[in-house]
Amino acid sequence: MELPTQTFRVTRADLVHYAGASGDFNPIHWSDRFATKVGLPGVIAHGMFTMALVGRAVTAWAGAPDAVVDYNVRFTRPVAVPDDDAGTEIVVTAVVREVTEDGLTRLDITATCLGEKVLSQARATVRAAG
Template identity: 70%
Template sequence: MDLVERRYRITRADLVRYAGASGDFNPIHWSDRVATGVGLPGVIAHGLFTMALVSRAVTDWVGHPGSVIDYSVRFARPVVVPDTDEGTELVVTGVLKGTTEEGHAILDLTATCEGEKVLSQARATVRVA
C-alpha cells in the first residue's frame, strides 16, 4: 500500500517557531533582503524542517515513529515561503518499492512545492504490522 498524499502548509510563522526550537536563526529563513542578497529567490524553509514534515507523513502512514528504521534524503531545491498568510504548501507522496530480507517496507518518497521536487533520493525503511 502506497503512502497517501499528505499536504503541509508552511508559513513564515512556522519558520520562526522552528528557528526557536532548533536554534537555527540564519536570516535566509526570515529576511527577504538577506535571502535574495545571497542569490535565493526569497526566504526559504529550513531544510531539516522540510525533512521533518516528510518524516511526519511516513510516521503517520506507519503508525508509530519508532517504526522508522532508516530515513534519508537529498535536498534538491529550496522551499520558498512567501510573506503571506497562506505561505506555501509541501506535498508528500510515497510509493512502496519493496521489502527488505527482514520484511521491512521500503518507501520511495516524493516531496514537491509549487509542482517542483524539493527532495531527491528520499527513502524510508519502516517496520509494518
C-alpha cells in the same frame, strides 16, 4: 503500492517556530533582506524543516511515531515561503519499494512544492507497527 498523499502548509510563522526549536537561526530562513542578498528569491524553509514534515508523513504511513530505522533525503530545490498568511504547501507521496523478510518496509518518497520536486533520492525504512 502507492500511499495516500499528505500535504503540509508552511508559513513564515512556522519557520520562526522551527528556528527557535531547532537552534537553526540562519537568516535566509527569516530575513528577505538577507536571503535576496545571497541570491535567493526570498526567505526559504529550512531543508531540515521540510525533512521533518516529510518525516511526519512517514511515521503517519507507518502508523507509529518510533517506526523509522533509516531516513535520507537530498535537497534539490529551495522551498520559497512568501510573507503572507497562506505561505506555501509541500505535497508528499510515496510508493512501497520493498517489504523485507525481517519486517522492514522501504519507501521511495516524492516531495513537491508548486509542482516541482524539492527532494530527490528521498527514502525511508520503517518497521512494521506493533
